[in-house]
Amino acid sequence: MDTLELDIALPLRSFRLELALAVGRETFALVGPSGAGKTSVLRAIAGLARPQRGRITLDGRVLFDAEAKVDRPPEERRVGLVFQDYALFPHMTVEQNVAYSGRTRAAELLERFRIGHLAKARPGELSGGERQRVGLARALARNPDALLLDEPLSALDAHTRSAVRAELKDVLDHLDLPVLLVTHDFHDAVVLADRVAVIVDGRLRQTGTPSDLIAAPSDVFVASFTGANLLSGRARRSSGGLTQVTLDDGSILYSVDEAEGPVDVAVYPWEVSVAREPTRDSALNHVRGPITSLVRIGNRARVQVGGLVGEVTAASADRLGLEKGDFVVASFKAAATRLVERTTDADGSP
Protein backbone atom coordinates (compact mmCIF):
# COMPACT_ATOMS: atom_id res chain seq x y z
CA MET A 1 0.00 0.00 0.00
CA ASP A 2 1.27 3.47 -0.86
CA THR A 3 1.38 5.38 2.33
CA LEU A 4 3.42 7.72 4.31
CA GLU A 5 3.63 6.46 7.86
CA LEU A 6 5.26 8.12 10.78
CA ASP A 7 5.47 7.71 14.51
CA ILE A 8 7.93 10.20 15.92
CA ALA A 9 8.95 12.20 18.96
CA LEU A 10 10.88 15.44 18.60
CA PRO A 11 11.56 17.88 21.44
CA LEU A 12 10.78 21.47 20.43
CA ARG A 13 11.40 24.66 22.36
CA SER A 14 8.45 24.61 24.72
CA PHE A 15 6.94 21.17 24.28
CA ARG A 16 7.57 17.73 22.86
CA LEU A 17 6.20 16.89 19.44
CA GLU A 18 4.85 13.38 19.63
CA LEU A 19 2.56 11.95 17.01
CA ALA A 20 1.69 9.06 14.74
CA LEU A 21 0.12 9.49 11.33
CA ALA A 22 -0.63 7.41 8.25
CA VAL A 23 -1.42 9.18 5.00
CA GLY A 24 -2.64 7.18 2.00
CA ARG A 25 -3.17 8.45 -1.53
CA GLU A 26 -5.20 11.35 -0.24
CA THR A 27 -4.80 14.93 0.88
CA PHE A 28 -4.33 15.04 4.60
CA ALA A 29 -4.33 18.34 6.47
CA LEU A 30 -2.61 18.92 9.75
CA VAL A 31 -4.33 21.94 11.27
CA GLY A 32 -3.49 23.81 14.41
CA PRO A 33 -2.55 27.18 15.80
CA SER A 34 0.84 28.61 14.92
CA GLY A 35 3.58 27.14 17.07
CA ALA A 36 1.79 23.79 17.37
CA GLY A 37 4.68 21.93 15.74
CA LYS A 38 3.09 21.48 12.31
CA THR A 39 6.10 22.62 10.30
CA SER A 40 8.41 20.44 12.39
CA VAL A 41 6.42 17.38 11.30
CA LEU A 42 7.04 18.27 7.65
CA ARG A 43 10.72 18.98 8.30
CA ALA A 44 11.12 15.61 10.00
CA ILE A 45 9.54 13.82 7.03
CA ALA A 46 11.66 15.75 4.53
CA GLY A 47 14.83 14.98 6.48
CA LEU A 48 15.51 18.56 7.57
CA ALA A 49 14.92 17.83 11.27
CA ARG A 50 15.95 14.70 13.10
CA PRO A 51 13.40 13.17 15.50
CA GLN A 52 14.63 11.96 18.84
CA ARG A 53 12.92 8.62 18.43
CA GLY A 54 10.54 6.90 16.07
CA ARG A 55 10.22 5.76 12.51
CA ILE A 56 9.15 7.24 9.17
CA THR A 57 8.38 5.08 6.15
CA LEU A 58 7.20 5.94 2.65
CA ASP A 59 5.82 3.15 0.43
CA GLY A 60 7.55 0.73 2.79
CA ARG A 61 10.89 2.48 2.32
CA VAL A 62 12.44 3.39 5.65
CA LEU A 63 13.34 7.08 5.65
CA PHE A 64 14.11 7.29 9.33
CA ASP A 65 14.38 4.75 12.09
CA ALA A 66 15.96 5.86 15.33
CA GLU A 67 16.46 2.33 16.65
CA ALA A 68 17.96 0.96 13.44
CA LYS A 69 19.99 4.19 13.10
CA VAL A 70 18.57 4.92 9.65
CA ASP A 71 18.42 8.59 8.68
CA ARG A 72 18.27 9.09 4.91
CA PRO A 73 19.50 12.55 3.87
CA PRO A 74 16.84 14.88 2.34
CA GLU A 75 18.16 14.41 -1.20
CA GLU A 76 17.54 10.66 -1.03
CA ARG A 77 14.03 10.73 0.41
CA ARG A 78 12.02 11.57 -2.72
CA VAL A 79 9.74 13.79 -0.69
CA GLY A 80 8.58 17.02 -2.32
CA LEU A 81 8.28 19.99 0.02
CA VAL A 82 6.63 23.27 -0.90
CA PHE A 83 7.89 25.86 1.57
CA GLN A 84 5.72 28.43 3.28
CA ASP A 85 7.09 31.34 1.22
CA TYR A 86 7.90 28.90 -1.62
CA ALA A 87 11.70 29.39 -1.25
CA LEU A 88 12.20 29.85 -4.98
CA PHE A 89 15.83 30.40 -5.95
CA PRO A 90 16.00 34.16 -6.59
CA HIS A 91 19.05 33.97 -8.85
CA MET A 92 17.43 31.52 -11.27
CA THR A 93 14.62 31.85 -13.78
CA VAL A 94 11.31 30.04 -13.35
CA GLU A 95 12.50 27.42 -15.82
CA GLN A 96 15.80 26.91 -13.99
CA ASN A 97 13.93 26.61 -10.70
CA VAL A 98 11.64 23.91 -12.04
CA ALA A 99 14.50 22.11 -13.79
CA TYR A 100 16.71 22.21 -10.69
CA SER A 101 16.16 18.55 -9.83
CA GLY A 102 16.67 17.35 -13.43
CA ARG A 103 15.67 18.70 -16.79
CA THR A 104 13.38 15.92 -17.99
CA ARG A 105 9.93 17.00 -16.85
CA ALA A 106 10.43 20.76 -16.64
CA ALA A 107 8.81 21.74 -19.95
CA GLU A 108 5.80 19.51 -19.37
CA LEU A 109 5.30 20.89 -15.84
CA LEU A 110 5.61 24.51 -16.96
CA GLU A 111 2.76 23.86 -19.39
CA ARG A 112 0.68 21.93 -16.90
CA PHE A 113 0.92 24.71 -14.33
CA ARG A 114 0.34 27.42 -16.96
CA ILE A 115 3.68 29.09 -16.27
CA GLY A 116 5.24 28.40 -19.67
CA HIS A 117 5.05 32.10 -20.54
CA LEU A 118 6.98 32.89 -17.35
CA ALA A 119 9.84 30.49 -18.09
CA LYS A 120 12.43 33.26 -18.37
CA ALA A 121 11.07 35.39 -15.49
CA ARG A 122 12.76 35.64 -12.09
CA PRO A 123 10.83 34.74 -8.93
CA GLY A 124 10.90 38.39 -7.82
CA GLU A 125 8.72 39.35 -10.78
CA LEU A 126 5.91 36.87 -10.04
CA SER A 127 2.63 37.26 -8.20
CA GLY A 128 1.88 35.14 -5.14
CA GLY A 129 -0.28 32.71 -7.09
CA GLU A 130 2.34 32.32 -9.80
CA ARG A 131 5.06 31.73 -7.23
CA GLN A 132 2.99 28.97 -5.69
CA ARG A 133 2.57 27.29 -9.07
CA VAL A 134 6.33 27.45 -9.61
CA GLY A 135 6.91 26.02 -6.13
CA LEU A 136 4.52 23.14 -6.83
CA ALA A 137 5.95 22.47 -10.28
CA ARG A 138 9.48 22.47 -8.88
CA ALA A 139 8.57 20.05 -6.07
CA LEU A 140 6.77 17.70 -8.47
CA ALA A 141 9.54 17.87 -11.08
CA ARG A 142 11.59 15.27 -9.28
CA ASN A 143 8.72 12.76 -9.20
CA PRO A 144 8.39 12.61 -5.42
CA ASP A 145 6.68 9.74 -3.65
CA ALA A 146 4.91 12.16 -1.33
CA LEU A 147 4.16 15.87 -1.38
CA LEU A 148 4.34 18.12 1.67
CA LEU A 149 2.90 21.64 1.70
CA ASP A 150 3.75 24.10 4.47
CA GLU A 151 1.00 26.73 4.88
CA PRO A 152 0.48 26.84 1.12
CA LEU A 153 -1.87 29.84 1.26
CA SER A 154 -0.50 31.95 4.08
CA ALA A 155 1.88 33.95 1.88
CA LEU A 156 -1.07 35.22 -0.15
CA ASP A 157 -3.29 38.20 0.50
CA ALA A 158 -7.00 37.71 1.12
CA HIS A 159 -7.84 38.88 -2.38
CA THR A 160 -5.98 36.14 -4.29
CA ARG A 161 -6.31 33.49 -1.63
CA SER A 162 -9.62 31.92 -2.59
CA ALA A 163 -8.72 31.75 -6.30
CA VAL A 164 -5.34 30.16 -5.53
CA ARG A 165 -7.01 27.77 -3.09
CA ALA A 166 -9.42 26.55 -5.77
CA GLU A 167 -6.49 26.13 -8.16
CA LEU A 168 -4.48 24.22 -5.57
CA LYS A 169 -7.43 21.94 -4.85
CA ASP A 170 -7.65 21.10 -8.53
CA VAL A 171 -3.95 20.23 -8.61
CA LEU A 172 -4.10 18.12 -5.44
CA ASP A 173 -7.20 16.24 -6.62
CA HIS A 174 -5.33 15.10 -9.70
CA LEU A 175 -2.22 13.95 -7.85
CA ASP A 176 -1.89 10.27 -7.19
CA LEU A 177 0.34 10.78 -4.16
CA PRO A 178 0.10 11.00 -0.40
CA VAL A 179 -0.19 14.75 0.23
CA LEU A 180 0.32 16.16 3.71
CA LEU A 181 -0.36 19.85 4.14
CA VAL A 182 -0.24 21.97 7.25
CA THR A 183 -2.34 25.06 7.82
CA HIS A 184 -3.58 27.17 10.70
CA ASP A 185 -6.83 27.82 8.83
CA PHE A 186 -9.52 25.19 9.29
CA HIS A 187 -11.43 26.55 6.35
CA ASP A 188 -8.45 25.94 4.02
CA ALA A 189 -8.24 22.40 5.38
CA VAL A 190 -11.95 21.79 4.75
CA VAL A 191 -11.62 22.91 1.13
CA LEU A 192 -8.36 21.11 0.33
CA ALA A 193 -8.24 17.95 2.41
CA ASP A 194 -9.95 14.58 2.51
CA ARG A 195 -8.97 14.09 6.12
CA VAL A 196 -7.94 16.48 8.82
CA ALA A 197 -6.04 16.15 12.07
CA VAL A 198 -6.01 18.88 14.68
CA ILE A 199 -2.63 19.35 16.36
CA VAL A 200 -2.04 21.39 19.51
CA ASP A 201 1.26 21.63 21.40
CA GLY A 202 2.76 18.81 19.39
CA ARG A 203 -0.03 16.29 19.89
CA LEU A 204 -2.99 15.23 17.79
CA ARG A 205 -6.32 16.10 19.34
CA GLN A 206 -8.64 14.60 16.76
CA THR A 207 -8.43 13.02 13.33
CA GLY A 208 -11.26 12.58 10.85
CA THR A 209 -13.03 14.01 7.83
CA PRO A 210 -13.79 17.72 8.12
CA SER A 211 -17.47 16.89 8.68
CA ASP A 212 -16.55 14.40 11.45
CA LEU A 213 -14.74 17.17 13.28
CA ILE A 214 -17.59 19.63 12.87
CA ALA A 215 -20.22 17.08 13.87
CA ALA A 216 -18.45 15.77 16.93
CA PRO A 217 -15.55 17.89 18.11
CA SER A 218 -13.64 15.90 20.70
CA ASP A 219 -12.77 18.89 22.82
CA VAL A 220 -13.24 22.60 23.24
CA PHE A 221 -10.22 23.49 21.19
CA VAL A 222 -11.34 21.47 18.19
CA ALA A 223 -14.84 22.98 18.50
CA SER A 224 -13.62 26.57 18.57
CA PHE A 225 -11.02 25.86 15.91
CA THR A 226 -13.64 24.54 13.54
CA GLY A 227 -15.55 27.81 13.99
CA ALA A 228 -18.17 26.93 16.63
CA ASN A 229 -19.69 29.26 19.18
CA LEU A 230 -18.67 28.18 22.65
CA LEU A 231 -20.77 28.75 25.73
CA SER A 232 -20.05 27.26 29.13
CA GLY A 233 -22.46 25.90 31.70
CA ARG A 234 -23.50 22.90 33.79
CA ALA A 235 -25.34 19.93 32.35
CA ARG A 236 -27.87 17.65 33.99
CA ARG A 237 -30.30 15.03 32.75
CA SER A 238 -33.82 16.27 32.20
CA SER A 239 -37.12 14.82 31.11
CA GLY A 240 -37.68 13.65 27.54
CA GLY A 241 -34.17 12.22 27.24
CA LEU A 242 -32.62 15.64 26.71
CA THR A 243 -29.76 17.19 28.61
CA GLN A 244 -30.49 20.53 30.22
CA VAL A 245 -27.62 23.02 30.39
CA THR A 246 -27.67 26.01 32.68
CA LEU A 247 -25.35 28.60 31.18
CA ASP A 248 -23.16 30.82 33.33
CA ASP A 249 -25.59 33.71 32.77
CA GLY A 250 -28.50 31.62 34.04
CA SER A 251 -30.23 30.91 30.75
CA ILE A 252 -31.27 27.35 29.90
CA LEU A 253 -30.42 25.30 26.79
CA TYR A 254 -31.26 21.75 25.74
CA SER A 255 -29.10 19.27 23.90
CA VAL A 256 -29.54 15.76 22.56
CA ASP A 257 -25.98 14.94 23.67
CA GLU A 258 -25.55 13.24 27.00
CA ALA A 259 -23.43 14.93 29.63
CA GLU A 260 -23.26 15.60 33.32
CA GLY A 261 -21.51 18.41 35.18
CA PRO A 262 -19.45 21.27 33.73
CA VAL A 263 -19.65 21.37 29.93
CA ASP A 264 -18.89 23.54 26.97
CA VAL A 265 -21.65 24.00 24.47
CA ALA A 266 -20.64 24.17 20.81
CA VAL A 267 -23.05 25.65 18.27
CA TYR A 268 -22.07 26.34 14.67
CA PRO A 269 -23.06 29.76 13.29
CA TRP A 270 -24.81 28.25 10.28
CA GLU A 271 -27.14 26.34 12.60
CA VAL A 272 -28.34 29.49 14.32
CA SER A 273 -31.34 31.28 12.84
CA VAL A 274 -32.23 34.87 13.65
CA ALA A 275 -35.75 36.30 13.91
CA ARG A 276 -37.45 39.46 15.23
CA GLU A 277 -40.12 37.50 17.19
CA PRO A 278 -39.84 34.16 18.99
CA THR A 279 -40.92 31.67 16.35
CA ARG A 280 -42.95 28.52 16.84
CA ASP A 281 -40.58 26.27 14.99
CA SER A 282 -38.90 23.07 16.16
CA ALA A 283 -35.94 24.87 17.69
CA LEU A 284 -35.83 24.41 21.45
CA ASN A 285 -33.11 26.90 22.23
CA HIS A 286 -33.55 30.66 22.08
CA VAL A 287 -31.26 33.51 23.02
CA ARG A 288 -32.85 36.95 23.18
CA GLY A 289 -30.91 40.18 23.08
CA PRO A 290 -29.76 43.15 21.06
CA ILE A 291 -27.51 42.68 18.03
CA THR A 292 -24.03 43.62 19.24
CA SER A 293 -22.38 43.33 15.84
CA LEU A 294 -23.46 42.77 12.26
CA VAL A 295 -20.83 41.97 9.65
CA ARG A 296 -21.54 41.24 6.00
CA ILE A 297 -19.20 38.80 4.24
CA GLY A 298 -20.20 38.54 0.60
CA ASN A 299 -23.67 37.05 0.43
CA ARG A 300 -23.76 36.20 4.13
CA ALA A 301 -24.18 38.21 7.30
CA ARG A 302 -22.77 37.32 10.70
CA VAL A 303 -25.05 38.46 13.48
CA GLN A 304 -23.86 38.52 17.07
CA VAL A 305 -26.47 38.21 19.80
CA GLY A 306 -25.04 37.99 23.29
CA GLY A 307 -22.24 35.42 23.22
CA LEU A 308 -23.60 33.73 20.12
CA VAL A 309 -22.81 34.32 16.45
CA GLY A 310 -25.39 33.31 13.88
CA GLU A 311 -24.87 33.26 10.16
CA VAL A 312 -27.77 34.18 7.90
CA THR A 313 -27.94 35.05 4.24
CA ALA A 314 -27.48 38.72 3.42
CA ALA A 315 -30.90 38.56 1.74
CA SER A 316 -32.53 37.46 5.01
CA ALA A 317 -30.76 40.19 6.93
CA ASP A 318 -32.11 42.72 4.41
CA ARG A 319 -35.62 41.27 4.48
CA LEU A 320 -35.70 41.51 8.28
CA GLY A 321 -34.09 44.95 8.13
CA LEU A 322 -31.55 43.93 10.76
CA GLU A 323 -29.48 46.72 12.27
CA LYS A 324 -26.98 46.80 15.08
CA GLY A 325 -28.81 47.31 18.39
CA ASP A 326 -32.09 45.69 17.22
CA PHE A 327 -33.65 43.29 19.68
CA VAL A 328 -33.80 39.80 18.14
CA VAL A 329 -34.12 36.11 18.96
CA ALA A 330 -31.44 33.63 17.93
CA SER A 331 -32.69 30.04 17.76
CA PHE A 332 -31.06 26.67 17.30
CA LYS A 333 -32.12 23.06 17.68
CA ALA A 334 -31.22 20.80 20.55
CA ALA A 335 -29.84 18.45 17.87
CA ALA A 336 -27.43 21.17 16.76
CA THR A 337 -26.26 21.82 20.31
CA ARG A 338 -23.11 19.81 20.90
CA LEU A 339 -21.88 19.23 24.40
CA VAL A 340 -18.19 18.82 25.13
CA GLU A 341 -17.50 17.65 28.64
CA ARG A 342 -14.90 19.75 30.30
CA THR A 343 -11.96 17.74 31.41
CA THR A 344 -9.06 19.07 33.36
CA ASP A 345 -6.47 18.08 30.75
CA ALA A 346 -8.18 19.81 27.84
CA ASP A 347 -6.85 23.34 27.55
CA GLY A 348 -6.14 23.34 31.27
CA SER A 349 -9.44 25.04 32.02
CA PRO A 350 -11.08 23.98 35.30
Next chain:
Amino acid sequence: MSRSDRAGRWRRSLFFALLALATALALAFFLLPLVAIFLRVPPGDLVAQLGSEVAVDALVVTLKANAIAQALILALGTPAAYFIASRRFRGRALVITLVELPLVLPPAVAGLALLAAFGRLGLLGGTFEALGVEVSFTQTAVVLAVAYVASPFYIRQAIASFEALDQPLLDASRTLGAGPARTFFRIALPLAAKGLSAGAALSFARGIGEFGATIMFAGSLQGVTQTLSLAIYAQFDLDFDVALALGALLVIVSAAILLTVKLLPAWTRSNSTSLFPFARFGSS
Protein backbone atom coordinates in the same frame (compact mmCIF):
# COMPACT_ATOMS: atom_id res chain seq x y z
CA MET B 1 9.28 86.36 16.70
CA SER B 2 10.31 86.43 20.33
CA ARG B 3 13.82 86.84 21.51
CA SER B 4 14.09 83.36 23.01
CA ASP B 5 12.85 81.86 19.69
CA ARG B 6 15.60 83.63 17.86
CA ALA B 7 18.20 82.55 20.40
CA GLY B 8 17.05 78.91 20.09
CA ARG B 9 17.28 78.98 16.33
CA TRP B 10 20.72 80.55 16.49
CA ARG B 11 21.91 77.83 18.90
CA ARG B 12 20.66 75.09 16.57
CA SER B 13 22.36 76.65 13.55
CA LEU B 14 25.60 77.00 15.48
CA PHE B 15 25.44 73.33 16.48
CA PHE B 16 25.03 72.13 12.89
CA ALA B 17 27.72 74.54 11.71
CA LEU B 18 30.11 72.97 14.24
CA LEU B 19 29.25 69.48 13.02
CA ALA B 20 29.89 70.54 9.42
CA LEU B 21 33.18 72.14 10.41
CA ALA B 22 34.35 68.93 12.15
CA THR B 23 33.47 66.93 9.04
CA ALA B 24 35.32 69.36 6.78
CA LEU B 25 38.42 69.28 8.99
CA ALA B 26 38.45 65.48 9.06
CA LEU B 27 38.11 65.30 5.27
CA ALA B 28 40.88 67.87 4.77
CA PHE B 29 43.12 65.90 7.12
CA PHE B 30 42.54 62.70 5.12
CA LEU B 31 42.87 64.25 1.68
CA LEU B 32 45.66 66.84 2.08
CA PRO B 33 48.54 64.32 2.36
CA LEU B 34 47.24 62.39 -0.65
CA VAL B 35 46.94 65.52 -2.72
CA ALA B 36 50.45 66.51 -1.62
CA ILE B 37 51.90 63.34 -3.17
CA PHE B 38 50.47 64.28 -6.54
CA LEU B 39 51.51 67.94 -6.20
CA ARG B 40 55.12 67.14 -5.30
CA VAL B 41 55.69 65.12 -8.46
CA PRO B 42 54.60 66.51 -11.84
CA PRO B 43 52.43 63.93 -13.69
CA GLY B 44 55.06 63.53 -16.44
CA ASP B 45 57.81 62.69 -13.95
CA LEU B 46 55.43 60.39 -12.12
CA VAL B 47 54.98 58.21 -15.20
CA ALA B 48 58.73 58.35 -15.95
CA GLN B 49 59.66 57.27 -12.42
CA LEU B 50 57.23 54.35 -12.64
CA GLY B 51 59.27 53.09 -15.60
CA SER B 52 62.38 52.75 -13.42
CA GLU B 53 63.71 49.27 -12.75
CA VAL B 54 62.99 49.46 -9.02
CA ALA B 55 59.37 50.42 -9.59
CA VAL B 56 58.71 47.80 -12.25
CA ASP B 57 60.31 45.05 -10.14
CA ALA B 58 58.27 46.08 -7.09
CA LEU B 59 55.05 46.17 -9.09
CA VAL B 60 55.68 42.69 -10.54
CA VAL B 61 56.54 41.21 -7.13
CA THR B 62 53.50 42.83 -5.53
CA LEU B 63 51.04 41.69 -8.19
CA LYS B 64 52.47 38.18 -8.41
CA ALA B 65 52.61 37.60 -4.65
CA ASN B 66 49.14 39.07 -4.12
CA ALA B 67 47.56 37.10 -6.95
CA ILE B 68 48.87 33.85 -5.47
CA ALA B 69 47.98 34.89 -1.90
CA GLN B 70 44.44 35.87 -2.91
CA ALA B 71 43.98 32.58 -4.76
CA LEU B 72 45.04 30.75 -1.58
CA ILE B 73 42.76 32.90 0.57
CA LEU B 74 39.74 32.25 -1.67
CA ALA B 75 40.47 28.54 -2.07
CA LEU B 76 40.89 27.88 1.65
CA GLY B 77 38.85 30.72 3.13
CA THR B 78 35.60 30.09 1.24
CA PRO B 79 35.04 26.50 2.36
CA ALA B 80 36.25 27.32 5.87
CA ALA B 81 33.83 30.25 6.11
CA TYR B 82 30.94 28.09 4.80
CA PHE B 83 31.75 25.41 7.34
CA ILE B 84 31.88 27.88 10.22
CA ALA B 85 28.72 29.67 9.04
CA SER B 86 26.58 26.58 8.51
CA ARG B 87 27.57 24.42 11.46
CA ARG B 88 26.95 24.77 15.15
CA PHE B 89 29.72 23.00 17.00
CA ARG B 90 31.49 23.25 20.32
CA GLY B 91 34.24 25.83 20.27
CA ARG B 92 32.75 27.65 17.27
CA ALA B 93 33.12 31.05 18.95
CA LEU B 94 36.74 30.22 19.70
CA VAL B 95 37.38 29.24 16.07
CA ILE B 96 35.91 32.55 14.87
CA THR B 97 38.06 34.46 17.34
CA LEU B 98 41.18 32.63 16.18
CA VAL B 99 40.35 33.39 12.56
CA GLU B 100 40.15 37.08 13.49
CA LEU B 101 43.38 37.04 15.46
CA PRO B 102 45.65 38.25 12.61
CA LEU B 103 43.41 41.33 12.35
CA VAL B 104 44.55 42.67 15.69
CA LEU B 105 48.05 41.20 15.70
CA PRO B 106 50.74 43.84 15.00
CA PRO B 107 52.11 43.01 11.52
CA ALA B 108 55.69 42.98 12.81
CA VAL B 109 54.68 40.31 15.31
CA ALA B 110 52.96 38.36 12.53
CA GLY B 111 56.21 38.46 10.54
CA LEU B 112 58.23 37.37 13.55
CA ALA B 113 55.77 34.55 14.20
CA LEU B 114 55.98 33.36 10.59
CA LEU B 115 59.75 33.41 10.88
CA ALA B 116 59.57 31.39 14.08
CA ALA B 117 57.37 28.82 12.37
CA PHE B 118 58.73 28.57 8.83
CA GLY B 119 62.18 30.21 9.08
CA ARG B 120 65.37 28.20 8.73
CA LEU B 121 65.72 27.95 12.51
CA GLY B 122 61.97 27.84 13.07
CA LEU B 123 59.57 25.16 14.16
CA LEU B 124 59.15 23.62 10.69
CA GLY B 125 62.48 24.87 9.36
CA GLY B 126 64.09 21.44 9.67
CA THR B 127 61.26 19.81 7.77
CA PHE B 128 61.49 22.33 4.95
CA GLU B 129 65.27 22.05 4.85
CA ALA B 130 65.00 18.28 4.51
CA LEU B 131 62.65 18.80 1.58
CA GLY B 132 65.08 21.27 0.11
CA VAL B 133 62.62 24.13 0.37
CA GLU B 134 63.68 27.55 1.55
CA VAL B 135 60.80 29.70 2.74
CA SER B 136 62.05 32.72 4.59
CA PHE B 137 63.39 35.61 2.47
CA THR B 138 61.89 34.17 -0.74
CA GLN B 139 58.81 35.09 -2.72
CA THR B 140 57.00 32.23 -0.97
CA ALA B 141 57.52 34.18 2.24
CA VAL B 142 55.90 37.28 0.68
CA VAL B 143 52.88 35.17 -0.31
CA LEU B 144 52.61 33.66 3.18
CA ALA B 145 52.95 37.05 4.89
CA VAL B 146 50.23 38.58 2.71
CA ALA B 147 47.93 35.57 3.15
CA TYR B 148 48.46 35.65 6.91
CA VAL B 149 47.51 39.28 7.46
CA ALA B 150 44.90 39.65 4.69
CA SER B 151 42.85 36.45 4.99
CA PRO B 152 40.80 37.49 8.06
CA PHE B 153 39.33 40.36 6.05
CA TYR B 154 37.96 37.87 3.55
CA ILE B 155 36.96 35.09 5.96
CA ARG B 156 35.05 37.40 8.31
CA GLN B 157 33.04 38.85 5.46
CA ALA B 158 32.50 35.40 3.93
CA ILE B 159 31.15 33.98 7.21
CA ALA B 160 28.74 36.90 7.48
CA SER B 161 27.61 36.45 3.87
CA PHE B 162 26.98 32.72 4.27
CA GLU B 163 25.18 33.27 7.57
CA ALA B 164 22.87 35.79 5.90
CA LEU B 165 21.66 33.20 3.38
CA ASP B 166 18.00 32.27 3.57
CA GLN B 167 18.04 28.79 5.16
CA PRO B 168 14.85 27.59 3.37
CA LEU B 169 16.64 28.06 0.02
CA LEU B 170 19.39 25.67 1.10
CA ASP B 171 16.79 23.26 2.53
CA ALA B 172 14.78 23.45 -0.70
CA SER B 173 17.84 22.50 -2.69
CA ARG B 174 18.35 19.41 -0.54
CA THR B 175 14.72 18.25 -0.84
CA LEU B 176 15.05 18.68 -4.61
CA GLY B 177 17.71 16.01 -4.70
CA ALA B 178 20.88 18.08 -4.49
CA GLY B 179 23.51 16.93 -2.00
CA PRO B 180 25.40 19.34 0.25
CA ALA B 181 28.15 19.97 -2.33
CA ARG B 182 25.74 20.75 -5.18
CA THR B 183 23.76 22.98 -2.82
CA PHE B 184 26.95 24.85 -1.97
CA PHE B 185 27.97 25.45 -5.59
CA ARG B 186 24.55 26.16 -7.09
CA ILE B 187 22.76 28.00 -4.29
CA ALA B 188 25.04 29.19 -1.48
CA LEU B 189 27.95 30.41 -3.61
CA PRO B 190 25.96 32.42 -6.20
CA LEU B 191 23.72 34.00 -3.55
CA ALA B 192 26.69 34.94 -1.35
CA ALA B 193 28.80 36.12 -4.32
CA LYS B 194 28.18 39.80 -3.66
CA GLY B 195 29.42 39.63 -0.08
CA LEU B 196 32.31 37.35 -1.02
CA SER B 197 33.49 39.81 -3.69
CA ALA B 198 33.40 42.67 -1.21
CA GLY B 199 35.43 40.58 1.24
CA ALA B 200 37.94 39.63 -1.45
CA ALA B 201 38.38 43.29 -2.45
CA LEU B 202 39.02 44.30 1.16
CA SER B 203 41.54 41.52 1.71
CA PHE B 204 43.23 42.40 -1.61
CA ALA B 205 43.52 46.03 -0.48
CA ARG B 206 45.09 44.92 2.79
CA GLY B 207 47.45 42.55 0.98
CA ILE B 208 48.65 45.14 -1.56
CA GLY B 209 49.76 47.47 1.22
CA GLU B 210 51.34 44.78 3.41
CA PHE B 211 54.61 45.95 4.98
CA GLY B 212 55.42 44.84 8.51
CA ALA B 213 55.08 41.08 8.26
CA THR B 214 56.74 41.01 4.85
CA ILE B 215 59.86 42.92 5.87
CA MET B 216 60.34 40.69 8.93
CA PHE B 217 59.71 37.39 7.17
CA ALA B 218 60.71 38.00 3.56
CA GLY B 219 63.12 40.90 3.70
CA SER B 220 63.36 43.55 0.98
CA LEU B 221 65.31 42.13 -1.97
CA GLN B 222 64.64 44.03 -5.15
CA GLY B 223 63.04 41.81 -7.78
CA VAL B 224 62.50 38.97 -5.29
CA THR B 225 60.70 40.09 -2.16
CA GLN B 226 60.57 43.86 -2.52
CA THR B 227 56.90 44.80 -2.87
CA LEU B 228 55.63 48.34 -3.59
CA SER B 229 55.38 49.23 0.09
CA LEU B 230 58.88 47.92 0.77
CA ALA B 231 60.22 49.76 -2.28
CA ILE B 232 58.78 53.02 -1.00
CA TYR B 233 60.64 52.49 2.25
CA ALA B 234 63.87 51.55 0.45
CA GLN B 235 63.70 54.48 -1.99
CA PHE B 236 62.89 56.91 0.79
CA ASP B 237 66.58 57.64 1.43
CA LEU B 238 67.80 57.06 -2.14
CA ASP B 239 65.38 58.81 -4.44
CA PHE B 240 62.41 60.55 -2.83
CA ASP B 241 60.73 61.13 -6.20
CA VAL B 242 60.62 57.40 -6.94
CA ALA B 243 59.13 56.82 -3.48
CA LEU B 244 56.49 59.45 -4.21
CA ALA B 245 55.68 57.95 -7.60
CA LEU B 246 55.23 54.50 -6.04
CA GLY B 247 53.09 56.08 -3.34
CA ALA B 248 50.91 57.73 -5.96
CA LEU B 249 50.45 54.38 -7.69
CA LEU B 250 49.34 52.74 -4.44
CA VAL B 251 46.90 55.58 -3.76
CA ILE B 252 45.30 55.02 -7.15
CA VAL B 253 45.12 51.24 -6.66
CA SER B 254 43.60 51.63 -3.17
CA ALA B 255 41.04 54.16 -4.37
CA ALA B 256 40.07 51.86 -7.22
CA ILE B 257 39.54 48.94 -4.80
CA LEU B 258 37.44 51.05 -2.45
CA LEU B 259 35.35 52.26 -5.35
CA THR B 260 34.83 48.66 -6.50
CA VAL B 261 33.59 47.63 -3.06
CA LYS B 262 31.20 50.58 -2.93
CA LEU B 263 29.83 49.99 -6.41
CA LEU B 264 29.61 46.20 -6.13
CA PRO B 265 26.21 45.97 -4.39
CA ALA B 266 24.74 48.45 -6.86
CA TRP B 267 25.49 46.45 -9.95
CA THR B 268 24.84 43.01 -8.54
CA ARG B 269 21.39 44.19 -7.47
CA SER B 270 20.57 45.53 -10.90
CA ASN B 271 21.48 42.46 -12.91
CA SER B 272 20.14 39.75 -10.64
CA THR B 273 16.98 39.37 -8.68
CA SER B 274 18.20 39.82 -5.18
CA LEU B 275 16.21 38.84 -2.12
CA PHE B 276 14.99 42.38 -1.58
CA PRO B 277 12.37 42.64 -4.33
CA PHE B 278 11.46 39.03 -3.55
CA ALA B 279 10.60 39.92 0.03
CA ARG B 280 8.75 43.05 -1.03
CA PHE B 281 6.47 41.13 -3.38
CA GLY B 282 5.88 38.50 -0.76
CA SER B 283 4.43 40.96 1.71
CA SER B 284 2.24 42.81 -0.76
